[in-house]
Amino acid sequence: MFVNHVPDNKIKYLRRRILTWGKQNYADFPWRYTTNQWHALVAELMLQRTKAEQVLPAYLSFCNTYQSPRDYISSSPSPFISLGLHWRSDTFKKLADILARQKIPLDKSQLLQLPGIGDYIASAFLSLHAGIRAPIIDSNIVRLYGRFFGFPTDGETRRKSWFIELTGRITPKRSFKDFNYAVIDLTRMVCKPKPLCSQCILAKKCSNV
Numbered sequence: 281m282f283v284n285h286v287p288d289n290k291i292k293y294l295r296r297r298i299l300t301w302g303k304q305n306y307a308d309f310p311w312r313y314t315t316n317q318w319h320a321l322v323a324e325l326m327l328q329r330t331k332a333e334q335v336l337p338a339y340l341s342f343c344n345t346y347q348s349p350r351d352y353i354s355s356s357p358s359p360f361i362s363l364g365l366h367w368r369s370d371t372f373k374k375l376a377d378i379l380a381r382q383k384i385p386l387d388k389s390q391l392l393q394l395p396g397i398g399d400y401i402a403s404a405f406l407s408l409h410a411g412i413r414a415p416i417i418d419s420n421i422v423r424l425y426g427r428f429f430g431f432p433t434d435g436e437t438r439r440k441s442w443f444i445e446l447t448g449r450i451t452p453k454r455s456f457k458d459f460n461y462a463v464i465d466l467t468r469m470v471c472k473p474k475p476l477c478s479q480c481i482l483a484k485k486c487s488n489v
C-alpha cells in the first residue's frame with residue numbers, strides 16, 4: 281500500500297516547511313479569531329466550496345445579525361441568499377433549529393449527525409475552533425499531497441483509508457491548528473490547480489517538480 285512507502289523524513293520535511301511558511305503567510309480572516317463557536321461553525325459551512333474572499337462580506341453581515349442559532353431561526357432571511365447559495369439555506373435552517381436547543385457537540389461522530397456537517401467541516405471545526413486534533417482533507421489537500429509525494433489522485437482519493445492514514449501521519453500532534461490553517465493557505469495561494477512551483481517552499485523535495 282502506498283502509505284507504507286512514504287518515508288518519515290519526507291513527511292517531517294513537509295510538516296516543518298508548511299508550518300514555517302504558515303507563520304509568514306497567515307491569512308487574516310475574521311473567522312480565524314472568533315470565540316463564538318456558532319459563528320465558527322457557520323464560517324466553515326460558508327467556506328465549503330466557496331472562496332474565502334467571497335464568504336467574507338456574508339460572514340461579517342451574518343455575525344452582526346445573528347449572535348446565536350436562536351437569533352437565526354427567529355428571523356426569515358437566509359445569509360446564504362447573498363452568497364448565491366440558496367441550496368444551503370434549508371440545511372442551515374435545520375442545523376440552527378437543533379443548535380438552538382443544544383450546544384455544538386465537540387465529538388466528531390456527534391457532529392456528523394448534524395445537518396450539513398460532513399467530514400471536512402467536522403474536522404475543520406474541531407481542529408481550528410475547538411482545540412481538538414483532527415486531520416482535514418479536501419480536494420485541494422489531496423492535490424497537494426498527490427503532487428508532493430507523487431501518487432495519482434481522483435475524486436475518490438479523499439475517502440481511501442490509506443490516504444486518511446497518510447493525512448493522520450502528516451498532521452502534527454500539537455501544532456495541528458497552525459498546520460491545518462497553513463495547508464489550507466498553501467493550497468489556495470501556491471499549490472493551486474495551476475501550481476506556482478517556482479515560489480513553493482516544498483519544491484526541493486516535490487515529486488511534481
Ligand code: SF4
Nearest residue numbers: 471475477480483486
Ligand atoms: S512544488 Fe509545485 S506541485 Fe509541488 S507542492 Fe509546491 S506548488 Fe505544488
